[in-house]
Amino acid sequence: xxxxxxxxxxxxxxxxxxxxxxxxxxxxxxxxxxxxxxxxxxxxxxxxxxxxxxxxxxxxxxxxxxxxxxxxxxxxxxxxxxxxxxxxxxxxxxxxxxxxxxxxxxxxxxxx
Amino acid sequence: xxxxxxxxxxxxxxxxxxxxxxxxxxxxxxxxxxxxxxxxxxxxxxxxxxxxxxxxxxxxxxxxxxxxxxxxxxxxxxxxxxxxxxxxxxxxxxxxxxxxxxxxxxxxxxxx
Numbered sequence: 001x002x003x004x005x006x007x008x009x010x011x012x013x014x015x016x017x018x019x020x021x022x023x024x025x026x027x028x029x030x031x032x033x034x035x036x037x038x039x040x041x042x043x044x045x046x047x048x049x050x051x052x053x054x055x056x057x058x059x060x061x062x063x064x065x066x067x068x069x070x071x072x073x074x075x076x077x078x079x080x081x082x083x084x085x086x087x088x089x090x091x092x093x094x095x096x097x098x099x100x101x102x103x104x105x106x107x108x109x110x111x112x
Numbered sequence: 113x114x115x116x117x118x119x120x121x122x123x124x125x126x127x128x129x130x131x132x133x134x135x136x137x138x139x140x141x142x143x144x145x146x147x148x149x150x151x152x153x154x155x156x157x158x159x160x161x162x163x164x165x166x167x168x169x170x171x172x173x174x175x176x177x178x179x180x181x182x183x184x185x186x187x188x189x190x191x192x193x194x195x196x197x198x199x200x201x202x203x204x205x206x207x208x209x210x211x212x213x214x215x216x217x218x219x220x221x222x223x224x
Contacts, residue, residue, distance in 0.1 A: 004154070035214075
């Protein structure tokens, strides 16, 4: 049982490049989340999903897209990376309402 | 936006000392969560408080939810180097929706 895993762990992009971050969970959780963490600002919710095939916007969705084609995977896409998207990205999942949220180890992204 | 303010931002103490960190807001919350995050890892849930005035204990950690459900505190007794980390509070309509909001955190260092 690996819990929540994230790929890649580190990535450096140039402005304008695109990439996809992958989050996978093997706990059969319904809900999945993408957050970004910046110094002095805590974690901010980007997008989330309450089930396969569904997605919704969080607090800071601009510049990101997501997809949940399979229950166990939640993908975060950056179509045209900007330096403001330099951050540590965390994925999380939970079984459902009222249940604990489990976080992945994070992806450190630098956009130059 | 319901802001969570955490204080202090940084705290450095010697092993064996006691400490209290705070999480405050002007808004009323249905619930509040405390997480600990170690370097290079995702946050891990410590506790969820739901009832105004509630006190929960987790070994040497004592969590309190304010009577008005606008604030919370975390008290650590006889701190140990293993308590070092970033302590985050978060609110969300834990049982009703998925829009979790985090405070910026208190970074605690316990020196041996």
